[in-house]
Amino acid sequence: MSAANDQQDIKREKILEASHQRFLHYGYSKTTMNEIAGDLSMSKALLYYYFPDKSELYMAVMRKLASDYLKQLENKVGHFDDLRDAFLFQVNTHHDFIINNYNFFDYFRLNEQNLPDTIWETVNHIRNAEITLLANAIQTETEKGNITPVSNPVEVVEVFLDALHGIKVGGAVPQKKLNFPQREQLDEIHNKRLLLIDIFVKGLR
Amino acid sequence: MSAANDQQDIKREKILEASHQRFLHYGYSKTTMNEIAGDLSMSKALLYYYFPDKSELYMAVMRKLASDYLKQLENKVGHFDDLRDAFLFQVNTHHDFIINNYNFFDYFRLNEQNLPDTIWETVNHIRNAEITLLANAIQTETEKGNITPVSNPVEVVEVFLDALHGIKVGGAVPQKKLNFPQREQLDEIHNKRLLLIDIFVKGLR
DNA sequence: AATTTGATAGTTTTGTTAAAAAAGTCAGGA
């Protein structure tokens, strides 16, 4: 039965891969279970044997992506030369993550209201990892005496992360305002975030 | 004919006041032209004699509000003791503005896509005034030698304003994510913004 | 002539329904 579970796990992985490709290229709502099944030359019913429903399948793919992202963060906890390095690392890693999975996140855009609750667990997981990473860096630098102690590092990091998410393009006219930045705007946003890092980190010294 | 125009202007004012009350209490979409006309004991058709359409009426009210806000900002340009004062003033004034006119802005929320272009002129007007105020303060402080010179003060202020708008509540779970903060959350947001100011201003020194 | 209105034309919103498409289920076969 251990071998059987291996087989199951392998098939689950295959399903996740195929789903990932579909979601990544066409987005959640324009991907059907029949298409995923077709890609794998299996019946749709079999998908439901392995995953309870479409949104859970999506979530499973998402958790895999998140897990990769989390690993990147966790590997670096406590391994920074200084505070700026830590903040830079977080922003750059996040940027790459978004760039590489841009279309995947249409589920958020379209369905922003009633998402399954489990999705927020993953989102919080990521956010907590980011907070841990940066709060830890602040802690370390404080102990080294490089920055002025703050009463609540986590609060500071939360403000920083919020501030990052507020950065957008087109200081002038939002014209057709879409909630999500367009792909082409991501680089401009990234540059502004780097500027924010410089000022923010300096403000913590 | 000068007197006639006076009368017209007075009536226009009355219409703006009545509209303001309706929009403020019930929001744009739940206010009808019939109701505004009813409040003033005039016919709906007369409203259209004075204003081309409902959205232009709304915009006229908005321009009046914006004008008050702009006056507050412009009166203080170049009258700050230090940089922190300037940033504090902008954030506090903005906070009061939102608090006092909270429901009025439902038009933005509901109709975020296709608003008349003129609305963005007003929004940009406000944003430019804010940028001018703060960039001017940075300029002044730079000349006084209190802060390290920055290559582009406007860019810095834009990042700051974006960062401010990014501040939101509930670091943990966005649960039912609404684009606009609830009224009760505005104070919490305000406090976080004050923290951001402290760090940001320090980072400019 | 400038201001005002009732009547009405035109448009948007809301609700209903039917057909199509997709999600999800299940009895039974390998």
Place this chain on the structure above:
DNA sequence: TCCTGACTTTTTTAACAAAACTATCAAATT
């Protein structure tokens, strides 16, 4: 235990009518 074809249920889409509202205008009033 793994898998499928056939089936049911739910969601999406399009079409359409009724209702609500915006907007217009000829005519009345000042």
